[in-house]
Amino acid sequence: MVQVKRNLKVQKYGGSSLADEEKIRTVAKKIKSALEQGYRLAVVVSANGDTTNRLISKAKGINPSPHNRELDMLVSTGEQISASLLTMALHAEDVQAISVNAYQLGIETNQAYTEAKIRKIDTRRLHRYLTDYEVLVVTGFQGITQENEITTLGRGGSDTSAVALAATLECDCEIFSDFDGIFTVDPRIMPKAKKIERITYDEMLEMACLGANVLHNRAVEIAKKYNVRLRCASTFSDKGGTRVTENYLETPIVSGLSVMKDQTHITLSNLPQGVAINKEVFTIASSKNWNIDMISIIQVNGHLDVAFTVVESVIDDVKSTYESIFEQYEGVVIRAQTGFAKISVVGLGMRTESGVASRFFAALAKGSIHVKMVTTSEIKISVLIPQEQLETAVSCLSEEFDLCSE
């Protein structure tokens, strides 16, 4: 039994790795070479290319507010197309493969259409397929409820499917995309960013937006919980990629730097002392699905000032909602200031190494960066800065913490 498990591996191929016939054939060859190393594989696939977006735009053309249940019925077809096409390519390589969808494999989720959570995977079926076939090609991103309704897992859902499968099979998981791995800084912002060889789950979770989104947070959370060793690498090269694991010795002080653009700074000032901030500010935000970040609350002269950031696309909704909530109080002022970027450095080493914060701010000062807000966690420092200063700030910090090659 142990031996079987040691020979199992989960691989996940993203949509752009399956975008055309040529790429699908390349993936099939890559899988075949893993078989030749003695593995049996469960391969998780995303919808190819822009299929999902195309289907959603078709849906919205027919009904601007489609029911989530029907949306999931619709978009889940994309992964089924990928899975069967890849299986055909594997057959052309003489590989014994079979495609299965979430229903056939028994990937059970809750009923939260478009953002369902996996409850369990039918272990018996999984092992039966892996006994009968060398490669099991699994539709990522989708699940099935107890009532046989099709669900999807939301953004990054195929990563989540892959890690959940690896957790169930107690084996390693490889996430293949167009990128060579995870980088210290998003290579689109800093082309000289270094590839990270190894990073911990915790650092990865803090750096959600690092490395051109190669790995989704929910997947990392599951990997951490079930101790699934991950490797993120390129479909189209044989470079080693990045390994995501538990803590390890010799960790760098700062592992990477992440950036979120198009942030808006919202202030609600002069709120009366008695206002139930939790209820009137944050519960609303959560029910509206605004992603509120960098919250700070200050009490001055018997009233409260609340500040936080949101993405630019929701400003109008944020303003009008709070205006109607606070119109009952006199003197409350609501301001939204656009044009900011959030920049964060993350590193497990910060926990033990002192002086990281002072190096961080000194580096920003060198570039005359105007810091609007600051938040920190045990392994992260984040600042909100004017977006036009982003490039300078990234350069200063990359140099200070040695994040670029050369």
Place this chain on the structure above:
Amino acid sequence: MVQVKRNLKVQKYGGSSLADEEKIRTVAKKIKSALEQGYRLAVVVSANGDTTNRLISKAKGINPSPHNRELDMLVSTGEQISASLLTMALHAEDVQAISVNAYQLGIETNQAYTEAKIRKIDTRRLHRYLTDYEVLVVTGFQGITQENEITTLGRGGSDTSAVALAATLECDCEIFSDFDGIFTVDPRIMPKAKKIERITYDEMLEMACLGANVLHNRAVEIAKKYNVRLRCASTFSDKGGTRVTENYLETPIVSGLSVMKDQTHITLSNLPQGVAINKEVFTIASSKNWNIDMISIIQVNGHLDVAFTVVESVIDDVKSTYESIFEQYEGVVIRAQTGFAKISVVGLGMRTESGVASRFFAALAKGSIHVKMVTTSEIKISVLIPQEQLETAVSCLSEEFDLCSE
């Protein structure tokens, strides 16, 4: 219970009726107007436009001989896309609708991938859905085996799905397409062909190729077996269409005329008397899936001549196969002559009315049509003629049997 059944109806919409957003909205409105007449509906949909062909050509690009199981996994997505999009359009019209695929509805088939036969439909689930929703939108063309494998039903499969549902629900079935109904002659060949108001199952079965393929034979067989009343009509007009039912009074002598082009005349001559024709000629043909037609066998001077027709696309395979089988016998000659068309007239009235055959051949003689072969059934006469004479022959026969308007 009887009352519920009386208010149920199955409708089927073909792929070209669902080809774009505008057409999908039109179909949704048509369904809504049926609801306003007091019906609950099970609506069967095909894949929209050329989705199925596009998917198949993608598959063949990746693997020239894809496994049928994977092909079914692939192409079945087309109907699921149609079903969810139409359901969204119904929601936009405030109709309580839900889409279900073959697996959710429990449309069980045998394991014959790409040409599966329906075994049964889960009546309990069907009635539960039709209690909870005004409209149940069902993916046509697909089924599920007892082992949860996805199958498809082959050409005309969505018609078959629709009639099978109607048989299960014991209700009427409407088949909507781009055509106003079934015509006496394919309107693409004879634009003045008359629309048939009413036709029997048996006539419809004989006229497989009539009326621009609006109705598939397997669907008619099931309709006949379970006495499901069919109506074929246009999605985009309110004309009455054609009703397909049991026998009725006042049937015309000839109901229609059907044409099959690109036929090849094959002769195997000088076969020795002792040859096992069934085994060496017809079993092979059936295992190769050649559609052999118009068979005639003649015994002359102690040897056998066999002649039949096949479609042009398989000639090479037919010739080489029989050459290798019969090379052991001396003197056997295998000939293939291309460029023929088969023309048939069909009518229940032939059973009682005498003299139809002589009128048929006299009409052909008037046009100096060269008749290569003849076959007849109780309600049909077919001849093989040179394809270049097809138009003349259709004109002569249409005039003789009053098949055109004006």
